[in-house]
Structures are given as structure tokens and as C-alpha cells.
Amino acid sequence: MIIESSLDEVKKREKALLIIRDIVENNGRESLYDLTGLSGGFIASPSELSLLETYVGPAIFEDALQEVGIEHMGGEKILPLNRTSSGILATILALVGKGTNVVHYLEQLPAHPSIPRSCKLVGANYFETDVFEEFTIPDNTSLVVITGSTMDLKVIDEDEFRKVIEMAHEKNIPVMVDDASGARLRTVVFNQARACDLGADIAITSTDKLMPGPRGGLMAGREDLIDLIKVKVNQFGLEAQPPVVLAMLNGIKNFSGENLIKSFSRKDEFFDILDKRFNNFQKTPNGVLISPEGLSREIDVDHNLSDNDLAFVLSFILLEDYGIITIPAVGMPGASATIRFDLSTNDAFNMDLNDLGKKIESSFDKLLSVIGDEDKCREIIF
């Protein structure tokens, strides 16, 4: 076994960072293809960056974000947050009292942990269900939560979405929608309405999910509620900082629904290309993956490597030979060794899938050629 400990993982990651730095320095950023889907974006022009240094840059970007954000999300007012989780915390701090109830409807459990966790912090009772017929709103409920699309990109039915909002509003209870990826996935791919247009009082999206923006949360909704939430946001330091606000603004401006739709159809095309040679790739909503076990089943030559080691070596070959970044090479200790190719990333939009498929095949062939030589594999990783 090559990667045996967290320390090995740290060393492996350091090596990957060095390779990437070399590629950026010698061949430029355009020779790097980040398909992790975790990179986030930071788009900024030199004139914007020089404004960022002054008192006014932030003010200009926040003002501009009001306009661009409302176009993207609907609602009356926008509030940029450090994370979607911080926005959920602030909403619950502002609207949910101790001993009251919070009920959450989502397409498929589990819920994002930030919701029950924030409820616990304020001493509220939290209930969740993914069975629409079982969804009820008990007395003494302070907030109804809807998840637009889950962490695994399962999308809520729009009729159920509307009905939950109706049920809440009949009792005068505000509705917060966690629309982390849903604000784009639901509207662009599934042709649903924006959460605020469906009647949500507060909606939050993640600006790094399915768009070229930074990690952060963008809240939209009723001005009176946003103003209440903003007080908590400023008190506890939950707001997005100016450089992030700038990147949010440019991320939304550079968001292309067409590219997103394309990535959803392209994953089928890409799967078919890979399926000609391999048997163990699987589709994700916006790309493909192969697990360490799946990779192992592709190999019929003798070797002493663990399944995870196979994935690490392949991930390093992809990086070193073709500048393709996948999580096993750069992941933090404990990250999964599954190799994902996310086609909704900025770098993926313009890639030729046949060419990418050939690079994966050729990297796999190289894996086969070194697999019997553990020292050689060790050298590739460290």
C-alpha cells in the first residue's frame, strides 16, 4: 500500500499542488482543467481589483449585486453572505424563537445539517420529512423550510413546492427556501419558477454551485425580513466580504444557463464515450465518476496496490500528463478517492469530450504499464 496514513495524504497533496503550480507557471492557467467541481470562481478585472482597495469598491459592488442578484433570484432585496450555512444560521437567529417549531420539506433525506444545527442552537424543535403526504405544520411553528434541490441534486416537485408555501402562508408563517444549487438547477434545467416568484419569503443560493462564482451564499426575499436578518448577519460576522461580493457579481454575470443545460446532456454523451472502453463509470447529475473499487474491476493484470492507491496513481497521471485536476490528487486528508469528472465547471464547458475520453484512456493505459512497479507508482505520487 502506498497511501497509508493522513501524513501520506498530506504529502501526496503537497506534490499535487507543486505540479499544478509548475503547470500554471510554465504553461499558464489555460493548460489546467479543473474538473473537481469544487474550485469556485474568482472573476475580476484589473480595474475592479484596484477599486477593491478603496472605500468605495465594496459599495459599488454591493449596489451592483442588488440589481444582478434580484434578476437571478427574484425578491425585493439581496443580502450576500459568507456561506449558505451562515445565511441559514442568520435566518433562524432572526426568525425562530426558543421552543417554537421549524418544519422542513425536501425531496429526499438527509437534510443539510446546517438547518437542524441552527435550530438546536436557538432551542427550537426541528421536524423534517421527504414524504409530501406526511408534511404538516404544527401549531407554534415559526419557520417553514423547503429545500429546492438536495445535495445529490434531487429536485422538488413544483406543485408540492407551491402547496407547502400555501400551507405556511395560510398560517402566516414565513418560508425559507434552501436553493443552494436549485436556484439554477430548478429554473434552468427543470423550467421551474424562481423560489421568490413561487412565494418564498426568503431564498438562499450557493454562488459556487453550478455557476462560476466564489464559495458564498446569496440571499433574496422580502425586504422587511432581509433587514431583520441583516442585523444578525452584521452582529455575528456572517456577511460576504468585498472581494467575495465582487466575485459573486461576476459569477452571476458569467453564469450561462445554456452551458448548464449542456453539461446535463453532455454527461450522457461522455458516459457513452467512456462506456465503450470501460465498464465501471457511473453517471452523476452533471458528470461521471469511477470509484476505486470500480477502477480495480477494470484491471486484469497482477499488482499489489490497494483500490485507493490505483485511484491516486491514475489521478496523478491525469494531472501530470494532461493538467486534468481531480479530487484524489488534490483532496484534503480523508477526502474520497473516487475520481469524478464534473462537466459543469468553467474549464469543462469548452472541452472536446472525445479528446477528454482519449486522455482518460491513455492515462489508464499508463496506469496499467506502471502498476507492477510499486516504486514507480510511489514516485508518481510523492
Next chain:
Amino acid sequence: MIIESSLDEVKKREKALLIIRDIVENNGRESLYDLTGLSGGFIASPSELSLLETYVGPAIFEDALQEVGIEHMGGEKILPLNRTSSGILATILALVGKGTNVVHYLEQLPAHPSIPRSCKLVGANYFETDVFEEFTIPDNTSLVVITGSTMDLKVIDEDEFRKVIEMAHEKNIPVMVDDASGARLRTVVFNQARACDLGADIAITSTDKLMPGPRGGLMAGREDLIDLIKVKVNQFGLEAQPPVVLAMLNGIKNFSGENLIKSFSRKDEFFDILDKRFNNFQKTPNGVLISPEGLSREIDVDHNLSDNDLAFVLSFILLEDYGIITIPAVGMPGASATIRFDLSTNDAFNMDLNDLGKKIESSFDKLLSVIGDEDKCREIIF
């Protein structure tokens, strides 16, 4: 009266932003002198910015920040936070139990509100004092807090600092130091030791205070406690995001103790220059200010302007004629109309104080020449 409502203030601010944008576009950033002391810094090279777009940039900057941050703050491990307030919240979430006591010693009340507020959130009892002789640590105390230097830059006595830490450690209670500006003010100007070197278990500083960094919090301290706090930070979205981490790194690297010491002595020099002509300027720890009432007392010609209007017009003349940014022109609705000249800002470091004094005199002369013509004043502001 010219500025009568929040709407007027918004319009005034919009005009100021336009003037600043024009100056940046026509004459470049170097023609602008931001003396608000509120700008924060965002220093980044083109190669760093291109790294920011990739999965690895953040990892590289966080690693580099460990080294540079420990040099600045001491301690075993660094944790970059969205705000100092978020770091205080996370520490209290991680270390303070419901019903336990938190005691806080600072040089002068009032304390920063984030500390009692976070205690209230977790249901802890909060006690504070600025009288050292009255400081005691009751039973069932989970955290002792020390403020290194207050919001008004009052600095704690180093012996009292040590004694409070000793008292806490005798009872095995961890000590958190809110060293927002103190991490630089105490060490560089007052020759005190770093909080961690004095025995603090956790210390937090604000990277935009007295250094050219972004708004954000930098925590340092015992690795075991930082790891506990980091869990809360990640759960509730309190960490600094990659662009901010990059700017923190460069802010610390560009911090000059010499410049800070200079700003503290230069404020005396500057005060003397202004005092030749004016009677109502006052010293701040790192600059000078004149209040609207003080400004009014400088004027012996007839006019119908309010004290605040006088300050607004003068602030706009300073901006339009000399590119000098002060808060009355760019401030948010409700901000103070006091004109502060902060000499610890990046832009102030290389300014000739005699020249700056002349610009202020000449702007004041212009104020006198337009003061009788309310329409003219209105035109300057809107």
C-alpha cells in the same frame, strides 16, 4: 438644511462614489487618498489571482498563512475567519457551555458587543469589569476573556494581562484574547509581548485594523482548541474565504511596524500644523478629527447651513479638489459627519503632512467662499 433625510444621504453617497470612480478612471488609483481608516486592503498579484481560480490557490494561501500568521501572532496554529466577531462566536460556541460563566477584563468599558451577545446565544452568564482589583473568576467559569486594546485604542497593562492569565490557568480555564488592533498596537507601539507568548490559549486579531489587510479575523493559539473551534467555524460558515485569505497573507506581509509607529508620532506633528490655523481639531490615537460642531465654531461668516451640512460640503471639496476621501462624503446613511484624517492608512504613509495641511486649509477657504450660496453648496453635494 441640505442633507435632511436618509434618502439625501444615499444620494450624497452616490455622488461621492461617482466622483471617486471618475478619479480612478481618469487619473488612476494613485490620485486618491483614502484617509477614512475603514477601507481595508486587498493586495494581490496577477499570478496569485490566477491561482485563486483553481482548486489549489486556496490551499496554497492557507498553508502560507500558517507560517506568516504564526510569525505575527505566535501560537501553534492559525485559523482565518470571516470577521473577528465570527471568531469570538465560534470560540464561545466551542468552549462555553450553557449556564457556565464567562468573565472579561478590559482596560476601559464598554466591551465589544460580540462577546456578551455570543454568551447570551449559548445561555452563559457574562461578567465584565475594567477595574483590575475587582476582577475575580467565579466557580463554574468556562472562559476568561481579555481585550488587548479597546475600540478606542486603550491598551491593557501588561502586568495585569499576565496576572489575569495566571488566575485563569490556576483554575485550568482557557483564556481568549480579543486583540483586534492590539496584536499590532500593543506589540509594536507599546513593546508588549504577543498574546500567545503571554500565555493566551486563543488570540484573535482584525486584519483590517492598523494593517493593510482585508476585513477579517485571524485566530492563533493552542492547536487542540483551534481544532475544536474549527469544527464550529465550518459548521456555521464562519471561515474566511480564499480571496480574503490571500489578502490577509499579503496584508500581514506588507504590515510595517515602522509605519504604524510613524503614524502615532505623525499625528502630533499633523495636529501642530493644523493648530496654527484652526482651533477645533482633536487628536485620535492615529490621526486627527474635527466634529461638525467644531467646524461650525471655526466659521465667523453668516450662513444658513447646519453643522452637519458644513462637514458634508467640506468633505466633498476635499474629495473633488484633492481626491481626499473622508467618511462624511462616502459614509452610509446614519454615519457620523465628523471628519477624521486617519494617518495609519496605506495612502497616508507617504503623504507630506504640510502639503495635506495646505489642502485642508485651501478646502476650508473654498467652503467659506461658497457658504453663503446654498444652491452652490447643494450642487457640490448632489
